[in-house]
Amino acid sequence: MPTDRQQYREVTIVLIDDDDVDVMGIHRALNKLRILNPVVRARDGFEGLTILRDPQAIQRPFIILLDINMPRMNGLEMLAELRNDPVLSSSVVFILTTSKADEDKVAAYQQHIAGYIVKSNVGNGFLQVMEMFDRYWRVVELPEVS
Amino acid sequence: MSLNRFAIFAKTKLVLNDATPTDREGSTSGIKKTTKLAHDSILDGLIRLLIRCYEMIQRTKYGDVYSYLLAIVFSIVNLFLRLLIAPIEGGLQFITFFPCVALSAMFVGAGPALLSTALCSVMAGYFFFPPYMQLTFEFHSDVVLSTLVFCLDGLIVSMSIGAMHRYFIDYRQTAEVMQNKEAQFQMIVDSIRDYAIIMLDVEGNIISWNPGAEQNNGYQKNDILGQHFSILYPQEDIENGKPEHDLGIAINEGRFEDENLRIRKEGSPYKANVVITAIRGSRGKLSGFAEISCDITERKKAEMRMHHLLYEYTRSNDELNNFAYVASHDLKSPLRGIDQLATWLAEDLGDQLSDGTKKHLHLMRNRIQRMERLLDDLLAYSRVGHTDDEIVKINTRDLVQDIYEMITDNRGIQLDIADPMPVLQTSKVPLELVFRNLINNAIKHHDKPEGCIRISAHTTTDGYEFVVSDDGPGIAADNQKRVFGMFQTLKSRDEVEGSGIGLSMVKKAVESVGGKVTLESDGTHGCTFRFTWPKTITAKILNVTTVEEKQYAN
Numbered sequence: 001m002p003t004d005r006q007q008y009r010e011v012t013i014v015l016i017d018d019d020d021v022d023v024m025g026i027h028r029a030l031n032k033l034r035i036l037n038p039v040v041r042a043r044d045g046f047e048g049l050t051i052l053r054d055p056q057a058i059q060r061p062f063i064i065l066l067d068i069n070m071p072r073m074n075g076l077e078m079l080a081e082l083r084n085d086p087v088l089s090s091s092v093v094f095i096l097t098t099s100k101a102d103e104d105k106v107a108a109y110q111q112h113i114a115g116y117i118v119k120s121n122v123g124n125g126f127l128q129v130m131e132m133f134d135r136y137w138r139v140v141e142l143p144e145v146s
Numbered sequence: 147m148s149l150n151r152f153a154i155f156a157k158t159k160l161v162l163n164d165a166t167p168t169d170r171e172g173s174t175s176g177i178k179k180t181t182k183l184a185h186d187s188i189l190d191g192l193i194r195l196l197i198r199c200y201e202m203i204q205r206t207k208y209g210d211v212y213s214y215l216l217a218i219v220f221s222i223v224n225l226f227l228r229l230l231i232a233p234i235e236g237g238l239q240f241i242t243f244f245p246c247v248a249l250s251a252m253f254v255g256a257g258p259a260l261l262s263t264a265l266c267s268v269m270a271g272y273f274f275f276p277p278y279m280q281l282t283f284e285f286h287s288d289v290v291l292s293t294l295v296f297c298l299d300g301l302i303v304s305m306s307i308g309a310m311h312r313y314f315i316d317y318r319q320t321a322e323v324m325q326n327k328e329a330q331f332q333m334i335v336d337s338i339r340d341y342a343i344i345m346l347d348v349e350g351n352i353i354s355w356n357p358g359a360e361q362n363n364g365y366q367k368n369d370i371l372g373q374h375f376s377i378l379y380p381q382e383d384i385e386n387g388k389p390e391h392d393l394g395i396a397i398n399e400g401r402f403e404d405e406n407l408r409i410r411k412e413g414s415p416y417k418a419n420v421v422i423t424a425i426r427g428s429r430g431k432l433s434g435f436a437e438i439s440c441d442i443t444e445r446k447k448a449e450m451r452m453h454h455l456l457y458e459y460t461r462s463n464d465e466l467n468n469f470a471y472v473a474s475h476d477l478k479s480p481l482r483g484i485d486q487l488a489t490w491l492a493e494d495l496g497d498q499l500s501d502g503t504k505k506h507l508h509l510m511r512n513r514i515q516r517m518e519r520l521l522d523d524l525l526a527y528s529r530v531g532h533t534d535d536e537i538v539k540i541n542t543r544d545l546v547q548d549i550y551e552m553i554t555d556n557r558g559i560q561l562d563i564a565d566p567m568p569v570l571q572t573s574k575v576p577l578e579l580v581f582r583n584l585i586n587n588a589i590k591h592h593d594k595p596e597g598c599i600r601i602s603a604h605t606t607t608d609g610y611e612f613v614v615s616d617d618g619p620g621i622a623a624d625n626q627k628r629v630f631g632m633f634q635t636l637k638s639r640d641e642v643e644g645s646g647i648g649l650s651m652v653k654k655a656v657e658s659v660g661g662k663v664t665l666e667s668d669g670t671h672g673c674t675f676r677f678t679w680p681k682t683i684t685a686k687i688l689n690v691t692t693v694e695e696k697q698y699a700n
Contacts, residue, residue: 021483028490069475098478100522101471119482 011137012062015041016048016078017096018070022119029126035134045073049081052088061142063133068097068104076104079111090143096129196252197318203254217258220246221265225273239274240296247300248307256308263300267293346435350375350393353434362418362441364411375437380409396422396435405442416443470528474521485514520633523647527632530576530651531658537683538574542612543567546601549582559589564602568610573683576655581614583648584675588616590644609661609681615674622669629665652677659683
């Protein structure tokens with residue numbers, strides 16, 4: 001495993017979610033799978049944008065796991081900001097939310113997200129999601145956002 | 147619409163006014179007027195007498211026969227008068243007969259006058275030419291000539307005076323018709339209370355005022371006649387020249403219509419819908435204006451109330467939807483947190499858990515799932531009837547079959563679809579929801595190992611009625627109303643899992659397309675659900691009807 005990890009640059013997980021238990025769940029899943037990728041967490045859209053716009057705050061490349069229902073700036077609002085930002089517009093974003101509403105799905109995919117994951121569908125914690133991501137960044141080439 | 151009709155009436159009236167010279171025009175010279183009047187009254191009296199006689203004769207059953215008889219009587223009377231003033235051989239053979247010809251023409255028209263002429267010429271020939279009072283067929287040329295001249299003169303007199311007679315009769319009849327029309331018009335105008343109908347002269351002075359105007363504006367007829375109609379406008383509008391402006395539009399475009407602010411006699415303003423129509427005589431000359439207005443203050447208030455209600459209704463509806471959406475999301479995330487924490491507890495404690503604790507944890511997760519389903523269903527319920535989904539062609543037989551295949555767990559419950567099942571153009575989501583819930587209920591609540599669900603349909607006047615019946619336990623009469631309520635279950639949720647929202651969703655979905663759902667059951671031998679489904683539905687219309695119903699209810 002360590003040799004594998006040398007071959008590609010470690011992907012940072014930018015987790016934007018206001019629910020502490022969900023964040024714990026993701027950490028738990030990562031620990032279980034022994035995934036050591038760095039995780040940066042923000043509690044809402046504002047915080048998320050601040051972190052993303054600070055070049056020192058996170059290692060690149062990164063993927064964003066974005067919740068929809070959040071205080072101050074929700075996920076869809078943040079997504080719109082992101083797509084309008086010349087630097088961040090190419091970010092890879094996954095929506096990770098409790099909302100099953102069609103409107104939310106359509107609105108999110110219209111902003112070119114990479115995937116829409118409903119939290120209650122993830123079964124045993126976030127294990128399956130994290131497993132998927134572990135494979136995802138081994139296979140998928142991510143843009144080098146400067 | 148109705149205002150237009152009044153305008154036409156108003157036009158008729160002013161045209162009538164146009165035909166009879168008004169007092170204002172006649173009052174230019176007082177002296178002239180009196181002489182003319184004395185002169186006129188004699189002539190008028192005579193004409194009126196003549197015409198009245200004629201009309202009396204004409205009104206009888208044999209009016210025409212009497213007319214001719216009258217001409218004969220005139221001729222004979224004339225003969226006697228002639229005999230009175232001169233002896234038989236005293237000449238004056240024809241000249242004395244003209245009065246009866248003229249009178250006949252004046253009284254009863256040209257035809258009888260011609261008869262009179264013929265009669266008189268024969269009588270003159272018989273009585274006053276030698277040989278006197280004897281029939282002879284030896285004609286002297288001067289006698290023949292005189293007779294011919296008399297006949298010709300009689301013809302001319304008959305025709306000319308007869309034409310005058312005709313003219314007077316026609317004139318009088320027309321006048322009568324017009325008077326009737328005017329009286330009718332006046333009656334209509336006077337009986338109208340909700341519309342103010344006002345006539346204006348070319349300058350805009352008020353020349354007629356109906357009770358509706360009295361009611362709307364507060365002025366009595368006698369107070370206002372002759373005043374300029376700008377008295378009805380607010381001071382500000384008068385200063386801005388609005389009254390003249392409105393008349394100007396009526397002159398240029400034929401008609402002015404607007405919602406104006408008007409002022410009552412006591413000074414209070416009111417909103418009025420005003421139509422001013424320019425009235426023109428036969429040659430296009432402006433002869434005045436008809437103004438029809440209606441106090442729309444109440445209507446405006448009602449409109450405002452309606453808008454307000456509509457707004458309130460939409461708002462509360464939106465709020466409710468929003469609430470259901472937000473509530474189910476916001477309630478779900480802590481629930482998921484609890485679920486995860488319970489899982490982690492079980493994972494972390496592992497073997498240290500006693501059987502009792504394990505069971506408790508299991509029950510806890512079971513309740514969490516139940517809660518999650520309730521929230522999902524609540525959300526689904528709130529969305530029923532709100533999806534603007536497209537209208538598609540649905541074969542209901544296939545739809546029902548597919549739903550059954552999807553739900554059934556091969557427990558021995560058969561599906562029996564009766565022919566014919568309609569193919570209809572409708573919104574698929576609610577119809578599928580209704581069938582799915584009804585079939586699902588029939589299977590889920592069936593109490594015997596084997597059973598049958600029967601589905602049939604028949605057309606009604608404006609759509610279809612579908613029947614879904616089963617041979618399960620049925621629903622007792624006491625509970626039949628309850629089952630359509632939200633979160634109502636007839637068994638505890640530990641016995642039969644269910645949120646109790648299925649049938650309330652069915653009801654909402656059916657009612658959202660304008661249908662009705664009913665339940666029949668004797669409480670032991672299964673139950674039968676019937677629901678109607680319209681042939682054509684449009685979501686937009688539905689929303690409007692519900693809004694209207696809501697308003698009427700309020």
